[in-house]
Amino acid sequence: MNISSLRDANIPIRLDAAGLVALADLATISKRTALTGSASILDILFLAPGIHTQQEASNVNGGELPTTAAMTTGYVFRIENQATVHYLQRIGDPGCLVTVQVVDNNPHSPFRRLLTDLFYTGSIFASILYATGISLTIFSLLILGINHDFWAVAVLLMLVAARFLNTIVIKRRTQVGWKGAPEPGVKGDLLVLLSQDRWVRMRGWVDDLKVTTAGQWLREETQIEGFASAFATLLVFLAAALATNASTVGSIFIAGLLLINVTMLGLCNSLTKDLRMFGRTVHITGEPKKYKRRLEMAEELMKETGRTDWAISMGLVLPPKDTPATKVTI
Helix, strand or coil, rough: CHHHHHCCCCCCCCCHHHHHHHHHHCCCHHHHHHHHHCCCCCHHHHHCCCHCCCCCCCCCCCCCCEEEEECCCEEEEEEHHHHHHHHHHHHCCCCCCEEEEEECCCCCHHHHHHHHHCCCCCHHHHHHHHHHHHHHHHHHHHHHHHHCCHHHHHHHHHHHHHHHHHHHHHHHCCCCCCCCCCCCCCCEEEEEEEECCCECCCEEEEHHHHHCCCCCCCCCHHHHHHHHCCCCCCHHHHHHHHHCCCCHHHHHHHHHHHHHHHHHHHHHHHHHCEEEECCCEEEECCEEEEECCHHHHHHHHHHHHHHCCCCHHHHCCCCCCCCCCCCCCC
């Protein structure tokens, strides 16, 4: 049978596997979680593939824990906050020193703080994209409900329920924990050495720097939280299985909604230039400064800070020749 005969036969188009789109292991939602530092209740209405991978947001840094030096004190440590490392990886440029400022912009009013938690997206264009994605979910539910496609409505509601459970777990896991001893009124200056010769300078008050670099970002799940996230994952797989019962129009709506939303969420992530973390914002200041050699960058910063101990500890420069070598006895 040729193509023309198939067209004349008026065979209906089937899209039984539309629900499988929800099972795509995309990291778009996880990266959004890392950029905003937590999750918003409004997230439950933004449906996109990768809902079941949101709790893996702690892996967005690819396992990298960059060496960091406090150039004001000479202390060298590693940043283990995965969201902060992921952000620095995004803005880093090989052979360049990128400077970021950490500021405390957490509103003092509880009402304004709630509004910030609900609607923070990073830019006005990202806000428009995010609001559009939420509107598309509501629109799809209304249209499918009017058309009495209850299987399709049930599938979308199951995905909403999965988003709700993951959002609650993320919000519980992103509570401010140990951040070291407070040092009010002290300015900090950090140099972060990332892989691929990407260098980032973080400046701000020491307490703000500690909030974004010290301690945990996502604590480990409790047994109840683990059960909730596992149940959310099962809901996503069950929704994909039940999507075969939806009508062709319902299947098109489900697949179209997920594909459009994941595209808009990716654009939303790319348009978000700042990192929000526990009420602090990390943003780029000035233009990246390119160096021909890493040593040039180290020498310039040592001259500016008036210290060399941090550079020696990081292996950027050699210690003075008259410094005795450490003898190791086995």
